[in-house]
């Protein structure tokens with residue numbers, strides 16, 4: 349088979365398998381051919397993975413941070429040397445065009461590893477003078493962390509979780525999505541090639557039940573999930589039972605506000621990226637485009653003109669910039685939302701069709717109202733909803749009227765307004781005159797129902813370490829007894 353790995357899991361520095369595990373078929377979304385056949389982790393595999401991560405953690409945490417950083421830096425070098433091979437595998441795993449996987453997936457993962465490799469040796473505690481006595485703090489790793497991934501950015505997600513976790517001395521058991529299990533195995537392999545000790549980063553495959561085992565095993569100190577809101581609720585609840593730390597990177601229905609003084613070209617370009625990149629399968633997508641009344645028709649006109657340039661096709665073809673959806677179930681779900689929008693009275697401006705394959709045409713609905721399903725629920729496909737607004741206050745109130753709080757954006761040439769609006773938008777990540785850019789230097793995360801915790805930036809460190817206070821008595825103990 350085209351992309352069959354050496355074995356299903358990577359544990360304690362090597363590929364291992366147990367064919368008693370439930371079968372996981374990996375399908376290439378373009379043509380729907382089975383390209384690999386893996387097995388879900390059995391209790392024996394799980395035991396080995398968690399025990400290996402536990403055993404490796406003490407020595408890994410005791411290593412000088414600069415040395416851990418050096419190993420992560422070597423991994424970055426290997427990823428960049430093997431960039432083409434990794435991009436090809438990512439395209440097979442996800443069906444995303446090579447044009448994207450070359451530019452976004454592993455490159456963003458490598459950036460995260462590079463950033464935290466450099467940060468590791470700069471982290472320090474604090475000293476508190478107490479007049480004779482003093483206190484200081486130690487920033488300690490949590491222990492063994494579990495990472496559970498979604499299918500849309502499988503290798504980036506593995507890197508975004510591994511980089512901060514490992515840099516500060518945690519070890520990790522990572523479970524990729526059962527739909528895209530291949531990239532994380534490569535990351536595990538690359539870490540070993542870079543000189544990382546066996547057991548520091550382990551990959552186990554499986555469906556939700558394997559993720560649930562990680563969330564409930566008492567040896568796991570922290571669970572970092574990237575997935576949907578319903579899964580987040582289950583994992584958060586399971587982790588709470590044992591007071592585990594969590595990071596929850598969940599779904600969204602993010603608003604993008606376009607005021608009538610915005611650069612039309614930039615706003616249209618951002619709206620397209622925010623709905624059609626990765627065929628719309630991005631958590632932070634701006635799927636509710638609120639356009640001010642005065643420029644709405646011009647916006648739609650320019651949007652449909654520029655959409656004619658979108659080039660769907662074979663993801664391996666370098667000219668292709670729009671690929672299929674990940675699975676038939678996802679395609680059917682997206683088409684269900686398109687049909688619902690039509691019956692609820694939204695105006696179809698572009699697309700709205702699907703082939704016999706997994707392609708859904710880039711789709712735009714105008715005259716969308718806040719109560720329609722396409723304006724309330726995460727679709728995770730190439731479906732843009734355009735909603736009209738008149739005043740700033742109205743746009744902000746409508747943008748915030750959602751359980752989600754992942755991302756938001758505003759396009760305007762009035763900078764005072766831009767900052768005023770962004771300050772009122774309920775979202776963890778916001779953009780002014782830009783959309784969906786997630787450099788590693790900037791924290792990424794959510795508020796409200798879209799999650800908890802932050803990935804990337806120095807703030808991610810807070811979510812993979814804990815503070816120990818040390819009070820140092822320098823004077824005789826003052827006791828009344």
Ligand code: NAD
Nearest residue numbers: 497498499524525555556559560575576579597598599631
């Ligand atoms: P999903 O929730 O179905 O699955 C995510 C992961 O959780 C998978 O690995 C799955 O096997 C596992 N899982 C399922 N049930 C579990 C359980 N009970 N316990 C533990 N693990 C369990 O999500 P998906 O369909 O793979 O991904 C799409 C979703 O991910 C979308 O909602 C999207 O918005 C979200 N997402 C969020 C971010 C972010 O950073 N906020 C990034 C990418 C994707």
